[in-house]
Amino acid sequence: MKSLVFGLVLALTPAPASVDGYLDDALDATGLPGVSVVVTHGDRVVHATGAGHDSAGSPVTADTPMRVASVSKSFTAAGVLTLVEDGRLALDDPVRRWLPTVPGGVTVRHLLNQTSGLADSSVNIGELESTRTLAEYAEVFEGTLVAPPGTTWSYCNVNYDLAARVAEVVSGQPFDEFMADAVFEPLGMHDTAVGGAAADGYNSLFGMWFSRPELDGGPAVNGAGGVVTTAADMGRWLVAQNGHGPFPASLLETMREPSAVDQYGMGWAPADGLLVHSGNLWTYNAVQAIDPSTGYGYAVMTNGAGLYDDTQDILDGLVSLTRGESPASPGGGRQTFEWVLAGIGLLALALAVLGVARARRWSTRRLAQHPGRGRLRWWVWTCLRMVPCLLPVSLLVFYPQVVSFISAGRTVLWAQLFYFALPLTVVVAVAAVAGFAVLVARVWRLRSAW
Structure with a gap:
């Protein structure tokens, strides 16, 4: 036996x-x-x-x-x-x-x-x-x-x-x-x-x-x-x-x-x-x-x-x-995930270029609805329309806290996010820059309303 x-x-x-x-x-x-x-x-x-x-x-x-x-x-x-x-x-x-x-x-x-x-x-x-x-x-x-x-x-x-x-x-x-x-x-x-x-x-x-x-x-x-x-x-x-x-x-x-x-x-x-x-x-x-x-x-x-x-x-x-x-x-999991992230980053860049290019048109439509100076409701609604541009910026500001939260409470510091999470960090930063660029372009075009 x-x-x-x-x-x-x-x-x-x-x-x-x-x-x-x-x-x-x-x-x-x-x-x-x-x-x-x-x-x-x-x-x-x-x-x-x-x-x-x-x-x-x-x-x-x-x-x-x-x-x-x-x-x-x-x-x-x-x-x-x-x-x-x-x-x-x-x-x-x-x-x-x-x-x-x-x-x-x-x-x-x-x-x-x-x-x-x-x-x-x-x-x-x-x-x-x-x-x-x-x-x-x-x-x-x-x-x-x-x-x-x-x-x-x-x-x-x-x-x-x-x-x-x-x-x-x-x-x-x-x-x-x-x-x-x-x-x-x-x-x-x-x-x-x-x-x-x-x-x-x-x-x-x-x-x-x-x-x-x-x-x-x-x-x-x-x-x-x-x-x-x-x-x-x-x-x-x-x-x-x-x-x-x-x-x-x-x-x-x-x-x-x-x-x-x-x-x-x-x-x-x-x-x-x-x-x-x-x-x-x-x-x-x-x-x-x-x-x-x-x-x-x-x-x-x-x-x-x-x-x-x-x-x-x-x-x-x-x-x-x-x-x-x-x-x-x-294998394949890392590559697939990172390629998806790369696609999201490229999409954010494309939307930023499009958003900046259309900022004049966007502001023209908003100004056409302006009822005159001093109308608080118009300004509140216009600012709310620009909030989506700030979402990726807010994510970047609180990025370490967000990653720490989804990491089951493990503390992740800024420096660490430029190592293992580098692809995600790059995409978050690109999305933030893209959103901020569109926001600035729209505000610049709206300056005549002041």
């Missing part, structure tokens, strides 16, 4: 050639500049590879450093939990014991479960992103709770940056050194570091990629999104996450256990039978997943970021391969 099961597993395990072929197809379909992936099963790496290129022109391989953004949270959680396993802190210890600026009642568990009651709306994200060390970050931190700790879930990077600072204080080491000693080196992840170096990533503008340095915001060594790693090293991490590494079962179980108020554990969340966590920076995207029922692990990392994240689609294809299914071709 054992030999039959082993043979079945080998039959279902994707061959390296099929992974390579799928990755090449995915690169063509998505247009991504570079992508690296790894598939693991049980205690072995099935295949780690890469395709495309980085901003220096070098080919992306399994050993190319990639930023993994919020995938870093599972690493931070593992590091903090090693301190718990060693008895140096407890999950229900109050954070205020080490960080006096944190509101009372918040525990280490709350930070890792994202149930602290902190949210982007309750902290000064701009001020925190001006800091350069975790010590400075915790010192300037000021936040109020949107709910009592442990009663609600809110995804907030601040939780994991504060957790990283707790690890620094308890361990007596800088966070990057602590993570190297507690997590990376024990797993043999010699090419992984918090705050490590990686080539510039890419942003997309109407289907075209161009390289840009990662947006500078907050400490480079942080707990929420600072890990730089490779596909080869991610393979070692995923093997350990499936129970074949130095982490005790109790640590892995704690990471995956949902909180009392949400399915999110500590850097992992269930989705379609998998445990997953994604990550989005301004020029890089990543996603990782493990399947506890089969022992498979997956990671996808790209050096490009746009309005549409292709990493989940590529991950779905890898999962299909391991299940003996034909993967759907990923």
Whole structure:
């Protein structure tokens, strides 16, 4: 029976050639500049590879450093939990014991479960992103709770940056050194570091990629999104996450256990039978997943970021391969969406040219209805007729607030909108300029009514 099961597993395990072929197809379909992936099963790496290129022109391989953004949270959680396993802190210890600026009642568990009651709306994200060390970050931190700790879930990077600072204080080491000693080196992840170096990533503008340095915001060594790693090293991490590494079962179980108020554990969340966590920076995207029922692990990392994240689609294809299914071709979503935006931008320009050209005719009709000076009703109605021109201008003025609102309350700053959201930002700006131009032309033509 054992030999039959082993043979079945080998039959279902994707061959390296099929992974390579799928990755090449995915690169063509998505247009991504570079992508690296790894598939693991049980205690072995099935295949780690890469395709495309980085901003220096070098080919992306399994050993190319990639930023993994919020995938870093599972690493931070593992590091903090090693301190718990060693008895140096407890999950229900109050954070205020080490960080006096944190509101009372918040525990280490709350930070890792994202149930602290902190949210982007309750902290000064701009001020925190001006800091350069975790010590400075915790010192300037000021936040109020949107709910009592442990009663609600809110995804907030601040939780994991504060957790990283707790690890620094308890361990007596800088966070990057602590993570190297507690997590990376024990797993043999010699090419992984918090705050490590990686080539510039890419942003997309109407289907075209161009390289840009990662947006500078907050400490480079942080707990929420600072890990730089490779596909080869991610393979070692995923093997350990499936129970074949130095982490005790109790640590892995704690990471995956949902909180009392949400399915999110500590850097992992269930989705379609998998445990997953994604990550989005301004020029890089990543996603990782493990399947506890089969022992498979997956990671996808790209050096490009746009309005549409292709990493989940590529991950779905890898999962299909391991299940003996034909993967759907990923891609097209980003290109289609950005082409639609480009069309909207061109339409706004065309309407602006038409509106300016017809401003004389428009004003002539309005002036023909002028009953004489001092008629308030005519002026009110004329101004109301020009309100549509101001709508795109108003959208531009409140653009960060609007994007933050539709991003489930995550705070998005102006500088960030010129990275991943660049196509949308350009279209909003073009529409605003177009509307303002038509407004000015109409007002200018109406000047004789004063």
